Amino acid sequence: MYGKATLSLVFALLIVLLLISYSILMGTVNFRSYFLPLLQSPATAHPLCATNPPLRVYMYDLPRRFNVGMLNLRNLEQTPVTDRNWPSWPKNSGLKRQHSAEYWMMGSLLYEGDGAEERDAVRVSDPEMADIFFVPFFSSLSFNTHGHVMTDPETEIDHQLQIDLVKFLLQSKYWQQSGGGDHVIPMTHPNAFRFLREQVNASIQIVVDFGRHPRTMSNISKDVVAPYVHIVDSFTDDDSTDPFESRTTLLFFRGRTSRKDEGIVRVKLAKILAAYDDVHYERSVATDENIKVEIRLHPVACLMPL
Template structure:
């Protein structure tokens, strides 16, 4: 055989081997046995140690949103405006900077905005708006019930309270005339109710709906339950700690335990007065009674960033905005509440970045401070790293961002839908609803 023929056969053999190798690699990637990243992108940064990977959720949830006049939603942000046409992406207003504590109950605003946003869909959104209700997986009711209470009925007895009441009557009339509400009994409708007094006049009439709540423990089982409802975070009011990259974060945070807020609360919140006595006299504990003014919020933000642990005792309800302020400040939360429910807990393990004390433990003189002083430095640093890696799940954005709080909430709604669909289908054929409960 000539040298030329040998070269030709050699090239042919090489081409065949190369083609087989490419086919094998392609098939391996397809079935998931080869991580292409480790072969070709070894220099890309890896996720932080212990970071939880994003959960695969498939295509985005298809949501139909009712076109309600602005008086039901953004009209409350600017009460001088007389415009009543439904808001669009082009006319979507920014959340006002001077809203104070109203911001913590603004989940309804961010959820509505996420559906109005007309991006190209390549941004990792968990839900998209559809114009045809027949294509919808769920229905969103853009009534700002929390802002309505804060705007019209905050004192509960003033004349403006009737405006809040009338809005509830009007929105239920609109829903009652919708065949989509009628066919499911409202079960596949999503209604944000993040203020404890939101929709307080007619709450029983929306019990079947998917409710977005923050203080789950406040309501009896007949009104809210975890099989259908979604626990939301409060919208934090302190600024996020976006450049928390200190080389020695443990030593840079000189306060052991920090709390600043109201100490006279109802129900479980009575623990705050007792804690004030228990925690008095410690040089490394800051426990201050204050109200949420602009200056106090700024001061609280700085003190959280200089504290190792941030105390979260129950308030009027088991949860409060303070927990989420601590998370975005990367201050390890110390949660004192026997009945708290936490957002996104099917995806996030709070024990990796939070500590929990029962009322009994917290009120034992010296016990909690002693446990915190003995807490290992390396474990605290790992919790701090976890806070850095998960805090973006508690941020609200417009436009929405991948894995942010709005997308996490829509993902939670999607998780609830199988049980909701089951309830809808069973209700259509059962003569005696929940018959098994009546058996002796």
């Protein structure tokens, strides 16, 4: 069952990347225009899981304070979240956007428009019919919103959300039946769920790496690795009929070369790529100005400048 879950979750994460590629983070949300093109396939296309039935996902109905309520703290609306009132991702969210996989995964499950039945993962309203259970807690956004400084008094809000969620899950008979092994919780920020992570360690966690956690807590045998959501919109204004050939910069990187494990991988990359004229690889930090430089160069590809 976990193999099937992994395939379908990877599919959901691919939706995230495709959404970013089409620059849909701007403006109001239109579920039909965002999700329908991704759910429909040409008649000649072969689905990734054509021989398997869709993964049936039950999504817990959590209050807004656990998810979309953090997108706009001034909005005190308490009505249930649906595809009709789904809020857009904030335009000026900065680096928070790179951890927004949790937002797109929840949104894809809420979508009920044309083509939804053709997906590899579908939402079910009866938990007895579910293969896995999705926990729509925006743990990364909670850390970035309430506990980013880690010593700020607002950190207690993030802590309390984790306490309340763990209490909720432990009271769920479906969590009790599996010990949480068939529950999916997004935790893409390394400090997400940092207070009580051990208590939900049996779950399938959506992470970006395993660099800050012991192998007994987070590992490839049970968790899913998701790439950071790109924080720069795709450049679509190429004049040439062959945009790939018209771009003079093949690869762009302007960020830290020494991070985890003293940047072993990044230093090796720098040595390998330094000899190529069409590669811009520079030691720096992620700033708004550096992002603007990347946009001006509009390279064929770029690495996350963190």
